[in-house]
Amino acid sequence: MFRHWGQILGNKRMTTDSENSAPGMIYIDMYQKSRKGIYKAYKNGASLIITDKSVSDPQIPIIKVKDIEETYFTLLNLLYGRPIDNINLVGVYGGGKGDLVVNLLDGIFAKHFTSSVAKIELTDFTYAVVSDKFKSTAEKLFYYILLCISNNIRIIPINYCSDIKRYELVLKPRYDCNILIDECPMEEREIYSTNSEKPLFINIDNPYILKAIDGENKNIVITFGLNKKAAVTATSIEHGEITKFNYCLQRTFCSKSGTMIEPFELPVSIKGLGINKVYSALAAISCALYYDIRLECIREALYEYDDKGRDFSIVKHDSFILINSYCITENDYKETFEKMQMLDYKDLYIIISDSKLYHKDFRRFVFSLANEWSISLDIKELTIVLDEKSNIIEDYQQLPDNLQIKCFEQLSKALMSIIGHLSDRDVLLILGGDEIYSSQFIIELLLQSKY
Structure with a gap:
């Protein structure tokens, strides 16, 4: 089918916005949940309409495709000269x-x-x-x-x-x-x-x-x-x-x-x-x-090479060491704890913010991991950041008594709570996905203001 479309396209334009369609254009029906965009493009004079919807009107110049993203990608390649x-x-x-x-x-x-x-x-x-x-x-x-x-x-x-x-x-x-x-x-x-x-x-x-x-x-x-x-x-x-x-x-x-x-x-x-x-x-x-x-x-x-992100990035501040690790899978958390044993430091403070903590099985996995590594990694404090209060007290029971547990609803408040307690050679380890991306920026602001 696609080998003939190069001739159809020629120097014509292509759009995914039915409002911008005009005579001679190809309209890609990607974002409309209904058939409204199809009829709008037809009314505006589109010469060809690509959609994954079924339209019975024989007057409308339609080609129905199975995967509209794939078709759009193919058309872009043709339109720009392969x-x-x-x-x-x-x-x-x-x-x-x-x-x-x-x-x-x-x-x-x-x-x-x-x-x-x-x-x-x-x-x-x-x-x-x-x-x-x-x-x-x-x-x-x-x-x-x-x-x-x-x-x-x-x-x-x-x-x-x-x-x-x-x-x-x-x-x-x-x-x-x-x-x-x-x-x-x-x-x-x-x-x-x-x-x-x-x-x-x-x-x-x-x-x-x-x-x-x-x-x-x-x-x-x-x-x-x-x-x-x-x-x-x-x-x-x-x-x-x-x-x-x-x-x-x-x-x-x-x-x-x-x-x-x-x-x-x-x-x-x-x-x-x-x-x-x-x-x-x-x-x-x-x-x-x-x-x-x-x-x-x-x-x-x-x-x-600079990962420019949180692939176990290490930043030394005057009073502590910040380690930022992007974790979204159980394996990510395991590898991060394994890496920590290669470093020389005093005490370890951990902040975890992960949307999956709301799931009981995942939460227990994280707590079990903290319990397993608490002694060998000198974990002193585990701070959990959740958007809403959650009844997770029952899961604390598996953690050792000497490991302090804190919960906050906001990342900024969690960071404010912990930064003032860090001393020379302590490590602050931040774990989580995109929701904790701003942590390093917040820390820099707090340090500048000498919180």
């Missing part, structure tokens, strides 16, 4: 861990393909997806791709998810290689729906991945991990505010240009703490080498 044909995609599979790999590759590719990093207007893919600049995910993704192309970036890493899957008709031919860093909830056939005989970088330490690809894959497999059998591994790992290790290529592999990359070691540094940083860096470096990117460029991009 820009997606000019890029290659790196598919990253691994949820939250995949986000880190994508961010690292974003930095490496931006530094390599753009002459001046200071002039880059590129925002990372996560921002493009959640941005309010556009209403539709199709617009956000397409805008991001155009932004990359405008900055001469033609290799784009994308963390594969259900929103990306819906655009597979256009994106599938553009996948150039894949990275499997962690277990993925997608069905196995979706992971391998991209081009065969292309590089597939896999985390060899994850048994699920090894089992999934066993005898079922025609890709060129390049393994990474802390396993001695891995083609790429890390040695001399030093954990701290900056994680340092030696990147070790143990077996030869061929780059995209056909250059043979021989075994070597490269010392690298990346800001942040935790083994996830090591795994993600191994994957990102290996992928960058496949695209013939210089080692010095890779090292500099990794060292300059």
Whole structure:
């Protein structure tokens, strides 16, 4: 169907607002819950109407589609002269861990393909997806791709998810290689729906991945991990505010240009703490080498990497240390507590704000985790932030008596309560999702006012 639409579009315009439709335009019926927009666009003279609704009037020029977001994305590509044909995609599979790999590759590719990093207007893919600049995910993704192309970036890493899957008709031919860093909830056939005989970088330490690809894959497999059998591994790992290790290529592999990359070691540094940083860096470096990117460029991009968020970010203040960790899954909380044992500090104070705390099972999981780590991590106080009062006293019983529990309805009040009690070498650990994003800003204001 779509191969004929390029001629239909020509130089005509396209709109998702029925009020702005005019003779000769294509109207995409995306936001109307009723058929009102369809009739409005028809009255205004739209030459073609794309909708997922059923309309029986034969006079209205309608094409009904199953997924209107997918169709809109396809039309945008056609209207702008098929820009997606000019890029290659790196598919990253691994949820939250995949986000880190994508961010690292974003930095490496931006530094390599753009002459001046200071002039880059590129925002990372996560921002493009959640941005309010556009209403539709199709617009956000397409805008991001155009932004990359405008900055001469033609290799784009994308963390594969259900929103990306819906655009597979256009994106599938553009996948150039894949990275499997962690277990993925997608069905196995979706992971391998991209081009065969292309590089597939896999985390060899994850048994699920090894089992999934066993005898079922025609890709060129390049393994990474802390396993001695891995083609790429890390040695001399030093954990701290900056994680340092030696990147070790143990077996030869061929780059995209056909250059043979021989075994070597490269010392690298990346800001942040935790083994996830090591795994993600191994994957990102290996992928960058496949695209013939210089080692010095890779090292500099990794060292300059700034998560600009809450991926276990560490900020030292005069009287305490602030650690901000983005946690939305049980595994996020577990990994955060595991990372804490690598740090040297006096006492630990924790603030948790998470909408899932209203769910009894999740709340008990968090309290059980605090109980498990209370002694080894020197947890002195656990502060819970809930928008509304909730009867959670019964869940406190599993916590030790020496662990003080506080509840607040507002994040600002919780921070005011705790900051004045922190002393030198104490750590304030903030855990939660987007609802606690402003915590660092609030703390800076409180410190400036010498609360």
